[in-house]
Amino acid sequence: MIQVGKPVSGNEFIGREQEIREIITYLKIGQSIVVIAPRRFGKTSLILEVIRRLKKDKYFTGYIDVFAHASLDTIASSIISEVLGNHGLKKAYVKSKGSLLKMFKNIKLKAVIEDFEFILGMEDNEYDEWTSFSHSIDFINDFSRKSNKKIAFTFDEYGDLMKFKKAQDIIKLMRSKIQKQEYATYLFSGSYKSVMDSLFVFNKSPFYRLTRVINLSYLEFNVLKKYMKKKCLEFKVSYNEN
Numbered sequence: 339m340i341q342v343g344k345p346v347s348g349n350e351f352i353g354r355e356q357e358i359r360e361i362i363t364y365l366k367i368g369q370s371i372v373v374i375a376p377r378r379f380g381k382t383s384l385i386l387e388v389i390r391r392l393k394k395d396k397y398f399t400g401y402i403d404v405f406a407h408a409s410l411d412t413i414a415s416s417i418i419s420e421v422l423g424n425h426g427l428k429k430a431y432v433k434s435k436g437s438l439l440k441m442f443k444n445i446k447l448k449a450v451i452e453d454f455e456f457i458l459g460m461e462d463n464e465y466d467e468w469t470s471f472s473h474s475i476d477f478i479n480d481f482s483r484k485s486n487k488k489i490a491f492t493f494d495e496y497g498d499l500m501k502f503k504k505a506q507d508i509i510k511l512m513r514s515k516i517q518k519q520e521y522a523t524y525l526f527s528g529s530y531k532s533v534m535d536s537l538f539v540f541n542k543s544p545f546y547r548l549t550r551v552i553n554l555s556y557l558e559f560n561v562l563k564k565y566m567k568k569k570c571l572e573f574k575v576s577y578n579e580n
């Protein structure tokens with residue numbers, strides 16, 4: 339009757355209207371955001387809804403779940419495929435990965451690669467993962483600039499970056515790049531308050547004052563109640579106000 343497990347979307351998504359509006363407003367003025375709340379509070383669901391609405395407004399978007407990645411290499415190629423997705427090239431890129439020939443067969447993809455030669459370098463294993471990653475962060479902004487579009491890019495479960503060997507260097511690199519990017523705004527999320535505070539909130543944090551902090555709370559009670567009532571009716575389950 340009520341979906342649990344996966345992030346929810348569409349009709350299953352309830353409430354959070356105020357948070358959605360707030361986040362979208364900030365992102366649109368170029369203010370990056372960090373959403374902090376324990377696991378299963380609804381961060382990913384909220385973020386995906388924000389992305390859905392931004393897409394409707396013709397914004398470029400991108401989404402990476404840091405938790406799902408074990409290396410910087412895969413993060414770098416996911417960033418590229420997410421960014422390319424805004425030109426309908428995600429599938430083509432993912433499918434032709436590992437074969438330059440295939441990449442060049444797609445005319446649109448070929449044009450992108452001609453503008454951004456580092457993608458070839460990555461395919462040729464010319465770079466270490468650090469260099470690929472660094473290029474991919476530039477790509478978020480540069481590709482959007484080229485298309486004259488603003489992009490909102492998400493790093494979900496950003497605190498998970500701490501599992502990487504050179505975590506502090508990665509974070510410093512991202513900060514110094516992101517600060518200068520004019521076409522990109524970022525949406526970070528994280529579940530572990532102490533980790534997220536040390537990255538975003540404390541005055542010695544690398545992202546201190548670079549992002550607006552949103553501490554996500556429980557779903558609003560009345561919204562949840564209304565939804566439960568509706569679901570009970572729908573499934574003919576007797577409903578008791580108490």
Ligand SMILES: Nc1ncnc2c1ncn2[C@@H]1O[C@H](COP(=O)(O)OP(=O)(O)O)[C@@H](O)[C@H]1O
Nearest residue numbers: 341342343344351352377378379380381382383
């Ligand atoms: N806005 C919402 N409306 C309805 N259900 C939600 C909402 N947000 C979260 N949930 C429920 O909570 C679960 C966990 O949400 P998720 O977005 O994955 O949380 P997080 O990313 O914080 O771990 C979802 O599978 C869903 O059942």
Ligand SMILES: [Mg+2]
Nearest residue numbers: 381382383494
């Ligand atoms: Mg999540």
